[in-house]
Amino acid sequence: MQPMKVPTALAARFPKLRRGKTDGPVGVTAPVRADRRTKNLTKRLKPGDIAVIDHVDIDRVSAEALVACGVSAVLNVASSISGRYPNLGPQLLVEAGIPLVDDVDPEVFTRVQEGEVLRLENGVLLRGDEVVAKGVEQDAQSIEAAMIEARAGLSVQLEAFAANTMEYLKRERELLIDGVGVPDIATEIEGRHVLIVVRGYHYREDIAALRSYIREYRPVMIGVDGGADALLEAGYRPDIIVGDFDSVSDKALACGAELVVHAYRDGRAPGLKRLSDLGHEAIVFPATGTSEDVAMMLADDAGASLIVAVGTHATLEEFLDKGRAGMASTFLTRLRVGSKLIDAKGVSRLYRSRISPWTLLALVAASLLTIVVAAYSSPVGQVYLTFLAARWENFLYSLTGLFS
Numbered sequence: 001m002q003p004m005k006v007p008t009a010l011a012a013r014f015p016k017l018r019r020g021k022t023d024g025p026v027g028v029t030a031p032v033r034a035d036r037r038t039k040n041l042t043k044r045l046k047p048g049d050i051a052v053i054d055h056v057d058i059d060r061v062s063a064e065a066l067v068a069c070g071v072s073a074v075l076n077v078a079s080s081i082s083g084r085y086p087n088l089g090p091q092l093l094v095e096a097g098i099p100l101v102d103d104v105d106p107e108v109f110t111r112v113q114e115g116e117v118l119r120l121e122n123g124v125l126l127r128g129d130e131v132v133a134k135g136v137e138q139d140a141q142s143i144e145a146a147m148i149e150a151r152a153g154l155s156v157q158l159e160a161f162a163a164n165t166m167e168y169l170k171r172e173r174e175l176l177i178d179g180v181g182v183p184d185i186a187t188e189i190e191g192r193h194v195l196i197v198v199r200g201y202h203y204r205e206d207i208a209a210l211r212s213y214i215r216e217y218r219p220v221m222i223g224v225d226g227g228a229d230a231l232l233e234a235g236y237r238p239d240i241i242v243g244d245f246d247s248v249s250d251k252a253l254a255c256g257a258e259l260v261v262h263a264y265r266d267g268r269a270p271g272l273k274r275l276s277d278l279g280h281e282a283i284v285f286p287a288t289g290t291s292e293d294v295a296m297m298l299a300d301d302a303g304a305s306l307i308v309a310v311g312t313h314a315t316l317e318e319f320l321d322k323g324r325a326g327m328a329s330t331f332l333t334r335l336r337v338g339s340k341l342i343d344a345k346g347v348s349r350l351y352r353s354r355i356s357p358w359t360l361l362a363l364v365a366a367s368l369l370t371i372v373v374a375a376y377s378s379p380v381g382q383v384y385l386t387f388l389a390a391r392w393e394n395f396l397y398s399l400t401g402l403f404s
Helices: 008-013 060-069 089-095 140-152 154-171 173-176 203-209 211-217 227-233 268-277 290-302 316-322 325-338 357-377 381-404
Strands: 029-034 050-053 073-076 099-100 116-121 124-127 130-134 135-136 195-200 220-224 240-243 256-265 283-286 306-310 341-343
Touching: 060 089, 089 099, 089 140, 195 203, 195 227, 195 290, 203 211, 203 227, 203 306, 211 341, 220 227, 220 290, 240 290, 256 268, 256 290, 290 306, 290 325, 306 325, 325 341
Parallel strands: 029 050, 050 073, 073 099, 195 220, 195 306, 220 240, 240 256, 256 283, 306 341
Antiparallel strands: 029 116, 099 135, 116 124, 124 130
């Protein structure tokens, strides 16, 4: 088993994160924070922490959130790759240099205290010499082998995905075909562009790549759960926030956006209680699909001329990576919205300017120098330069007179 590695940036910021064999035991010594829901844990994590989760088939979005938090290691009570489908999260964690330990003792949640400093060594979590929990450390080779096995059973997942799609179509045919059940909203959308932001894959890069578009078209901005905070982080204010509101900050809720709660088909809306406690009014939208589907149907039903999606699921790999039967609804919702839907995903990768600001500055400076030399070399240019010099002297004389 290979020794655990700590990302260089983390090792520099946190001396307690020991690395290699030269300065003590191989492993990582850091505060431990645990939560069965990865989404909730990422709100509390600090750079250098050891994260303890219970997450079967870690998806890419969750892995990216853990990497962004700067964790020094991840302990998973469940299997990071169960073999049901080739999920992308574990590979991302290992490529980021973050040790990943699977099938950890479930009792770890009761044995560790929030923020307690423990040592992780070769898949074993230690409090001094006491073993708190242990699991199986993953590396690039073991993850690749598990991914190959998962891809072999991909056909079973595709059949399940197709069955879920047909089941969703039967249940929500009126909503999908005729828009029955879509609530009215106060925000004016008719004939305007709509930008829907989900805190998904590459959302930061794509929002940055869309700055010129946003400045020119000023689209209606819809944040889906944490997508509202993503818009605020980028310097924009969402016009509408859609979701179950389990991952939206209080700051986003208080920004003045219209709130639409995604409820279950039977009318239950867990997110409504939080909004009521905070004194916010909201519209309830019962639907079987995901919150990003609700956002797209809202925009389409309100007459949006174009819908630009950031961070949403667009490919089969992404649908399966999420590992939810409900992703079938996203597939059908995209078919319903049709050609007015454009995915911003990949815009930042499709085009990045090869001209740096310093290159542009040097070009402007060279152009100005060329103009000055050309003017100085011609009789007419010399007359203009003499005139400008005289005007400059008059300006300096006037400026001196103000202080004399």
